[in-house]
Amino acid sequence: MKEEKTTLPARPEPEYKTLRVFEEGRNYKTTFTKKFQTRKPWVKPNPEEIKTFIPGSVQKILVKTGQAVRNGDELVVFEAMKMHNIIRAPFDGKITAIPVKTGDKLPRGAVMLTIKQTQN
């Protein structure tokens, strides 16, 4: 009678990491998912930076650096997904920088302008 093999085929040792899930808890030896390893750290949003929310191109800039704007004023016409989206001021303030120009193609999350909020 032939003897059955009981050992599993050799596999490379996984690259173990340490994970702790409670503040004062134990450390667990484990492997990480790819998504967990490549996650981006959270960045505190800066409301004074007006960013693109979708990829597209700058069609028209309606304000100038140094200009005072009021909440709801039109700042930029931003063409994206076949639509002329109107970007408005989220609060009263003064335009401090416009790092883009008409015709620029921008990815999502690019800064179109910065506004210094007026302190009330």
Next chain:
Amino acid sequence: MVNLGTKIRELKERQEKAILGGGEKAIAKQIAMGKLPVRDRINVLLDEGSFHEYDLFIAHDAREFGMDGKELPGDGVVIGTGTIHGRSVAIYAQDFTVAGGSLGSMHARKIVKMMDYALRMRIPLIGINDSGGARIQEGVNSLAGYGEIFFRNTLASGVIPQISVILGPCAGGAVYSPALTDYVFVVENISKMFITGPEVIKSVLGEEISMEELGGARVHSEITGNAHFYALTEQECFQQIKTLLSYIPWNNDKHSIHIIEEKQPLRKYNVEKIVPVDPTKPYDVRDIIRAVVDGSEFFEVQEKWAANIVTGYGRMGGRTVGFVANQPLVMAGVLDCDSSDKAARFIRFCDAFNIPIVTMEDMPGYLPGIDQEHAGVIRHGAKMLYAYSEATVPRITIILRKAYGGGYIAMNSRHLRADFVFAWPTAEIAVMGPEGAANIIFRKEIMEAPDPEAMRKQKVEEYKEKFSNPYVAAAKGYIDSVIEPKDTRKFILHAINVSKDKHVGRPNKKHGIPPF
């Protein structure tokens, strides 16, 4: 001599003591945080004087860790029934002044009692959450309590409306009861919801964030989509709950539908003036909804999250209708992961509670992007198709302008068994926008032309002429009528009336498998 008067005095003394909860100091602290004391919350929310409390004298039975002999009035939760708009509701409200509103086994048993009652009586359940979480001293008994609640949330889902109001912390496992309910209400500076708090995140991952930025009211109404209604104060929040309950039925029985007197929309909402004919110009689709609903009153659900799709309630002919509409004002009205999730869930609520659905369509397609693809837009997008296809309530679609590609199919098309599809003359129903289509179909002609740019323009115009209209789809019967914008209300009202006794069959099954 013992007489009735003495007995009543004793009862009153006991009641007064129990109603004080964690005591005057703790109540003052609650008020200082901008929070109402627990019974005030209930009394403001319910019709005046309608609240009847149960289990006031409940006592916990924990013996370990110094709990023996410790009095926790009501065990940190108030339960009872009352009325809103004169109709009965069941309610429970956690009392933060008693052991931080922590959930022990008797606390959970009280909540469960109200849940069983609400389900048996087929009345809405409202839960006010304000709790530090599990009562650690009660160990697994506390966890068992949560489990009993979650199970009942699931059992009651689709039978009675379940409303969660987050008026304090709601952290760890406790968040799963609200997550399983139909509508979650949050209040600025007061609501905090998360699975693991900022301290744990800092110690484990080294990432720093405040409680408000991690799981405050704004975050859940704008970023996570866990909340449906956002208010600045508790009073405003209670008003929102009452408004919601004026629209939705009390249970999933067809007879529970509440019909009120019909009102005409306000004249200032003129459909012909709202939508620009140029498909690249944005407008607020909510104005179109206001132009067709009774009294121009539209109550939006999840206003700030995934605002590229609008969901909410209005009335037509006095009867509640659910609206799903692409919003050209936000992100050009594209479909994406979040907007598909948002619409799918809303459609399912409407279907479960016999609310007809009107879909307003004006969208250029799905949002292109690596982040969208990697976030699983295929799976998320499928939820909306699933929800529409499965819904058996009357379903009506109005195509206002753009209806391109996969989005055209997804937005309650004829092919997913819409009952009525109407299109405005401005509708463009095609496999993609004219620019993209012409570039593909006439690639060779454009490339070989002496002036490719002129040829491209000419071919785009040709394509527009031929396909960027509602008549190709109308010729196939995919849309029922091309209508004048001003007749939109008339057509919807008629379609809803025609579908009043709609009856459709579905294959027998235990349940389907939606792409969760």
